[in-house]
Structure formats: structure tokens, C-alpha cells
Amino acid sequence: MKSMANPESVLKKTIELPYTWAMGEPTAKFLEGLRNKKIFGTKCLKCKRVLVPARKFCPRCFVNTKEWIQVSDQGTLRTYTIVYYSYPGQVKPPPYAIGVVDLEGADTGFSHYVGGVDLSDPAKAAGKIRVGSKYRAVWSRKREGNIFDIEYFTLL
Amino acid sequence: MEKTVAVVGTGQTNHGKRFDVSWPELVHEAVERALDETNLTMQDVDAIVCGSMPGMLEGTSDPHFWLTDGIGAYGKPVMRIATCGSTGMSVALTAFYHVASGLFDTVLAVGTEKQYEGSSQGVISQMGDPHLIRPFFPGAVAGFATQCVNYVSKYGLKMENVAEAAAMISVKCHSDALDNPYAHIKAKLTVDDVLKSRVICYPMRLWDCSPTSDGACAVVFASTKVAKEIAEEPAWVKGVGYAGDEQFYGDKDMVDWTACKTAVKRAYDMAGVMNPLKDLDVAELYNPFTYQELLWYELFGFCEKGRGIDVARNGVTTRRGDLPCDPSGGNLCTHPIGATGLIRVAEAANQVMGRAGNHQIPDAETALAHAMGGLMQFNGVMILGR
Ligand SMILES: [Zn+2]
Numbered sequence: 001m002k003s004m005a006n007p008e009s010v011l012k013k014t015i016e017l018p019y020t021w022a023m024g025e026p027t028a029k030f031l032e033g034l035r036n037k038k039i040f041g042t043k044c045l046k047c048k049r050v051l052v053p054a055r056k057f058c059p060r061c062f063v064n065t066k067e068w069i070q071v072s073d074q075g076t077l078r079t080y081t082i083v084y085y086s087y088p089g090q091v092k093p094p095p096y097a098i099g100v101v102d103l104e105g106a107d108t109g110f111s112h113y114v115g116g117v118d119l120s121d122p123a124k125a126a127g128k129i130r131v132g133s134k135y136r137a138v139w140s141r142k143r144e145g146n147i148f149d150i151e152y153f154t155l156l
Numbered sequence: 157m158e159k160t161v162a163v164v165g166t167g168q169t170n171h172g173k174r175f176d177v178s179w180p181e182l183v184h185e186a187v188e189r190a191l192d193e194t195n196l197t198m199q200d201v202d203a204i205v206c207g208s209m210p211g212m213l214e215g216t217s218d219p220h221f222w223l224t225d226g227i228g229a230y231g232k233p234v235m236r237i238a239t240c241g242s243t244g245m246s247v248a249l250t251a252f253y254h255v256a257s258g259l260f261d262t263v264l265a266v267g268t269e270k271q272y273e274g275s276s277q278g279v280i281s282q283m284g285d286p287h288l289i290r291p292f293f294p295g296a297v298a299g300f301a302t303q304c305v306n307y308v309s310k311y312g313l314k315m316e317n318v319a320e321a322a323a324m325i326s327v328k329c330h331s332d333a334l335d336n337p338y339a340h341i342k343a344k345l346t347v348d349d350v351l352k353s354r355v356i357c358y359p360m361r362l363w364d365c366s367p368t369s370d371g372a373c374a375v376v377f378a379s380t381k382v383a384k385e386i387a388e389e390p391a392w393v394k395g396v397g398y399a400g401d402e403q404f405y406g407d408k409d410m411v412d413w414t415a416c417k418t419a420v421k422r423a424y425d426m427a428g429v430m431n432p433l434k435d436l437d438v439a440e441l442y443n444p445f446t447y448q449e450l451l452w453y454e455l456f457g458f459c460e461k462g463r464g465i466d467v468a469r470n471g472v473t474t475r476r477g478d479l480p481c482d483p484s485g486g487n488l489c490t491h492p493i494g495a496t497g498l499i500r501v502a503e504a505a506n507q508v509m510g511r512a513g514n515h516q517i518p519d520a521e522t523a524l525a526h527a528m529g530g531l532m533q534f535n536g537v538m539i540l541g542r
Contacts, residue, residue, distance in 0.1 A: 008176060015212075015215060027287050031287065051407070053288045059407065078406070079410070081360075082355075082357065083294045083298050084355050087294075088275045089275075089281065091291040098302070100405070108404060109404075109405075111289050111293075111404070111406050112292055113292065122355040126315075126358055126359070131305060131309040146287070148291075
């Protein structure tokens with residue numbers, strides 16, 4: 001068999017495609033809440049969970065959620081990672097941290113950025129991000145009704 | 157379960173960077189090898205199930221359209237399956253369902269990916285809900301890094317101990333891959349090499365992560381009617397299990413993971429596995445990241461929760477241990493995603509059929525294959541035996 005390292009014949013192209021994504025009413029309402037510095041969940045009356053972000057139906061019980069409930073913009077950091085690699089279409093240049101915060105009043109974890117820490121050295125940065133500690137949302141000054149109306153979560 | 161469906165032969169490409177062939181040619185290579193091993197021709201195949209990840213990994217919106225010639229779809233019933241990283245397992249399960257239904261005697265399962273042709277993480281990071289979660293899913297490695305951090309904190313473990321045990325798994329897999337002619341990355345490493353490699357997503361380092369590979373795998377499933385004619389010692393499907401999970405990864409317990417436990421329990425119950433360490437002879441676990449293998453030890457019942465480190469340290473899962481895990485080198489060394497789950501099945505079947513070559517576990521009679529995928533959405537298990 002011929003070597004896999006031989007010069008290869010290839011074709012290079014970039015595919016660019018526009019999309020327009022429908023939000024659905026619960027997501028639109030949830031994001032409108034963020035514009036007003038409020039985080040909303042919806043409650044499933046069957047399993048009693050408050051689901052954040054708010055949504056139309058409970059994925060476990062498969063019944064529609066009924067109540068809209070405002071939850072805290074603070075909670076416990078459940079987990080995180082710090083991203084040190086890059087790829088095409090990345091939302092921002094590395095390093096940056098993402099995490100899951102269990103907001104007070106919610107029964108699900110909320111995914112967002114974790115900030116307020118110098119991330120240049122992985123070992124030092126990991127020592128400063130504290131799983132199990134209280135974190136709070138840092139609200140953007142200019143809010144536009146999207147997920148980035150929260151800038152990131154920071155240690156309380 | 158009784159002997160109704162068996163794996164009677166497999167074919168794998170030489171995995172790696174395969175710019176020497178087009179994608180259909182790559183798939184054709186695996187299918188041809190499976191037909192060679194089974195002494196079948198395409199005319200003997202009753203139906204085809206194929207699978208791969210999102211088509212944009214290869215820059216096509218319809219992989220089955222491009223691959224149709226390579227998989228031998230001409231004149232056959234054909235179906236495409238996709239369930240993220242567990243795609244290859246879902247392909248195997250769908251082929252199994254085809255034969256188990258009684259409608260088909262010989263079904264060809266094909267899984268593939270050609271990842272050097274695009275940006276895997278560029279595509280994988282575009283999977284989730286774009287309004288709420290997509291920005292916070294920077295590729296598979298970041299997602300599973302959060303699972304690892306959660307694992308360490310949930311059981312009150314020390315990160316340095318977990319990192320060291322994970323590094324031992326990396327050393328084990330990369331060295332085992334030296335005996336696998338199809339493996340992509342083969343290396344003699346030390347624990348220190350792994351621990352000193354650069355951080356990709358904390359705490360995962362380069363040598364904790366699988367490569368992105370070009371590769372394909374084909375597996376022939378056969379009914380009782382024809383299985384013994386095709387293979388002297390077929391690998392019978394003894395148990396299967398699959399379970400899905402919620403989209404938002406904050407919704408679920410990522411560590412004591414229900415979808416994984418459910419899939420495993422279904423397969424164990426069907427196969428009559430009571431004590432996995434005793435009842436299984438070899439396992440091909442889906443281990444794109446070293447840390448995850450520790451988690452699987454626990455969720456598959458090889459040890460108690462939070463004790464995966466002990467299993468890595470005491471050598472139970474090395475090739476000379478009681479339950480060798482991934483003697484092929486696993487995903488960690490070879491990861492053409494849409495093929496990977498099916499490669500786990502092929503490797504497990506080869507062990508049972510005594511065809512695993514230099515990485516054969518002596519007298520392996522019962523083997524487990526596993527795959528998982530999404531950002532913690534899907535798990536599938538297949539148990540094969542004599
Ligand atoms: Zn519910």
C-alpha cells in the first residue's frame with residue numbers, strides 16, 4: 001500500500017450559509033427577561049422541577065410547563081472548564097471559561113461564561129475558580145434581549 | 157438472550173490521515189475488507205445501514221448521497237443513522253434490529269468519518285440550541301472537561317490523583333495501539349509525558365484527548381439461518397441497551413449519568429450479566445477522553461462510585477488484568493467519530509471470534525462494546541458472546 005504521507009490531490013472550498021432561527025415564545029420571553037435583569041424558569045407540575053432556561057415542555061415528563069417563576073441571578077458553581085484551544089467560528093478567542101451554575105430557585109444548571117479571573121496560566125486560574133462556591137451574574141450594561149445580556153458569572 | 161443475531165465478520169480501514177482516497181473510496185475499503193473476511197459478495201447482502209456525524213464535518217449536507225456507491229447501496233434497502241458520538245453503536249443496533257425483525261438474514265453496517273477534510277470542533281460546536289447554549293459548548297473536549305471537573309468535585313477527589321490515573325489510561329491505550337494495525341495514533345508514553353502535555357481545555361491535556369481521524373468500519377450481522385455458514389465461530393449478540401438524555405447539560409447529573417446507567421442495565425439484564433468483572437472477558441469502552449474511562453469503570457459496575465482511580469492503578473483493565481478495557485487502543489488512539497462506536501463493536505466481536513490478532517485477549521468469550529455521544533445525550537451498549 002502506498003504511503004499515507006504522499007502528496008495528495010485536494011480541492012479547497014469554504015461553504016457559507018445564512019440562517020434565521022425561530023426562538024419560540026418561551027425563549028423569546030426568557031431573553032426579554034434577561035433584558036430586564038431577570039432570569040425566568042418554567043415549572044413542570046408533574047416532576048415539580050423549575051427548568052431554567054424557561055421552556056415550553058418538560059423533557060422528562062413530556063408535559064407542558066405551567067408556571068413562570070423568577071429565579072435568582074446567583075447560585076452555586078457546579079462545574080467549569082477553561083478553553084485554551086481554538087477552532088473556526090469560535091465565539092471568542094481563547095482563553096475563556098464556561099461553567100454550569102445551579103441558580104437559587106432552579107432545579108437545573110445554567111450554562112454561561114465564568115469570568116473575573118486571569119486565565120493565562122491554567123494551574124493558577126484553576127485555583128481561582130471555585131466549584132461549590134457562590135457565583136453571581138454580571139449583567140451587561142447594554143442589554144439587547146439575548147443570552148449575552150449576562151456577561152459572565154463571577155465569584156460572589 | 158438466545159442466539160438470533162450474530163456478527164460474522166468485520167472490516168476496518170487503516171485509520172489516520174487519508175488524503176490518498178476520497179470519502180466513498182475510504183468507505184469502500186472497509187466494506188471490501190468485511191466482504192473479504194466473510195467470503196460474501198454484495199449480492200449476498202440483504203440491507204445496509206450506514207451512519208456518520210453531521211455532514212458538515214466532511215462538507216456535505218447529505219453524506220449518504222455521496223457515499224451511496226461506496227457502501228454498496230445499489231438496489232438495496234438502505235438507511236442512514238446519526239446519534240452524535242454514539243452513531244456507530246446506533247448503526248450496529250439498527251443492523252441488529254433489522255436481522256432480529258426476521259425480515260433480513262444478512263445486513264451490512266457501515267460507519268465512517270473523514271475528519272481531516274473539515275474542522276471537527278468547528279462543526280461540533282454548532283450543534284446545540286443557538287439562542288441559549290451554543291456559545292457555551294466550545295466543542296466536545298470542553299463539554300467533557302466540564303464532566304470531568306464535576307466528577308472530581310462530586311466525589312471529593314483530588315484533581316492531581318485523577319489526572320495521574322487518567323494519564324495511566326493514556327499510556328495504556330497508546331501502547332496497546334502499537335499492536336493494532338488499524339490504529340491511528342500509536343506511542344510509547346510515560347505518565348509524565350501526559351501530565352506535561354499542553355492543556356486543551358482544563359483539566360484535559362493533549363494526551364488525554366483522542367485525535368480526529370479519517371476511517372471507516374463495516375460489520376456484517378447475520379441471522380441464525382446463515383451465521384454458521386458464514387463464520388465458524390460467530391459473535392452472538394447477547395444483550396443490547398440504549399438510552400437518550402436531555403439537551404441542556406445542566407439539566408442532568410453528568411457524573412452519575414442516568415442515560416449511561418440505563419443503557420448498561422438494559423444490556424446486562426438481557427445478557428444475564430450479574431458481575432461484570434467476572435462475566436465479561438474484555439470491554440471496548442468509548443473513551444475519547446482519558447477521564448471518561450474512569451467514569452465508565454464506575455457506571456459499568458467495575459467498581460464503586462468515585463473509585464475509578466483504584467481500577468486504573470491496580471491494573472485490572474490492562475491487557476493482562478481481569479477485565480482488559482480497550483486492548484485496541486480505543487477511541488483515544490483512533491477516532492473517526494461516525495465509525496468509532498461500530499469499531500468498538502467490531503473489536504469486541506473480533507475478540508469473541510478469536511480474530512483480534514496481536515491484541516487478542518486469550519479465550520475471550522464475552523465482550524462488551526459501548527458508545528456515547530452528544531453533550532451527554534446518548535449511550536449505547538452491545539454485549540457479544542459465543
Ligand atoms: Zn417534569
